[in-house]
Amino acid sequence: MAKAIGVDIGGTGIKAGIVDLEHGIMASDRVRVPTPEGASPQDVLNAVQTVLKTLDVHDSTLPLGVAFPAIVKRGKTLSAANVSKEWIDFDAERFFRDGLGRNIVFVNDADAAGVAEARHGAARDVRGFTLLTTLGTGIGSAFLYDGVLLPNTELGHLNFGEYESVETYAATSARERENLSWAEWAERLQAFYSHIEFLFSPDLFVVGGGVSKNAGDFLPLLDLKTPIVPAIHRNNSGIIGAASLAGD
Structure with a gap:
């Protein structure tokens, strides 16, 4: 092996x-x-x-x-x-x-998380454009097309209104810092995912990071045209x- x-x-x-x-x-x-x-x-x-x-x-x-x-x-x-x-x-x-x-x-x-999900997880055998985001201390992103990585995207650093970046507004750390409910946090995620959906028109969103184990608490609250699923390997x-x- x-x-x-x-x-x-x-x-x-x-x-x-x-x-x-x-x-x-x-x-x-x-x-x-x-x-x-x-x-x-x-x-x-x-x-x-x-x-x-x-x-x-x-x-x-x-x-x-x-x-x-x-x-x-x-x-x-x-x-x-x-x-x-x-x-x-x-x-x-x-x-x-x-x-x-x-x-x-x-x-x-x-x-790295994107490669794991493309080869062995939620994006395996997915054709077209997969956009993975990791929600944690910040927001990370990975672009994969037909399983091939396009490295070093930094969507978490997009400017977002009065906030320094979208990750200061919508990362898991923002939910914890501001004691947001799942519904309140989902409103912020909706704004983020709607924006990047408009910019990139992905075929699949994959959501990683430790909070993906609670995907049932917030992903169903999002209204997107693109399918959105939790990462299979989560924090691994x-x-x-x-x-x-x-x-x-």
């Missing part, structure tokens, strides 16, 4: 697991540690070393993929969302490769997608 390691670095937690690449499922328990305060590159590297020890990974040839909340091009992180600004224009793949002593593939976290999508890309 072909395997790879997936690590998903978020604003509040770092999750990791070993993935069965053939079936796109977890081949180990998922481990999690809190994201270090400030989330500097060195502190995040130290935390990743901790989760790898917890996973008891000894095979240095096992591919490792890292899902990260940033624009990622040719191994460099070009932005920083909910992590240290030190990550901007940072050679992350080289830094992690040197620090961990193994080959590394860095990918945007929402793109980033791990599975990062591992899948590392194994390519």
Whole structure:
């Protein structure tokens, strides 16, 4: 069985697991540690070393993929969302490769989730344009056409009225921060999804992030022309997608 390691670095937690690449499922328990305060590159590297020890990974040839909340091009992180600004224009793949002593593939976290759902989840075998969003600390997005990823879209940073961005208005963190009911939050999501539906005319919306486990509380409240479904792999999508890309 072909395997790879997936690590998903978020604003509040770092999750990791070993993935069965053939079936796109977890081949180990998922481990999690809190994201270090400030989330500097060195502190995040130290935390990743901790989760790898917890996973008891000894095979240095096992591919490792890292899902990260940033624009990622040719191994460099070009932005920083909910992590240290030190990550901007940072050679992350080289830094992690040197620090961990193994080959590394860095990918945007929402793109990783999109790959997981396209290969092994809610968007598998879907023709046309799938638009995945992840709802969490922020809003991530992934574009897939006939299963092929178009990387580094950042729909969560769209301007939105008086708000700094749409993610400050409609992310899961906004619901929690403002103590919104499911119905109140759904009104905000309606505005977001209606807007991007008009802009891009997707064939399918997939909604990921931890809140997707509560999809029944808010997705039925949305009125869209495009079908909208929860991610199958939920909070494991980033791990599975990062591992899948590392194994390519």
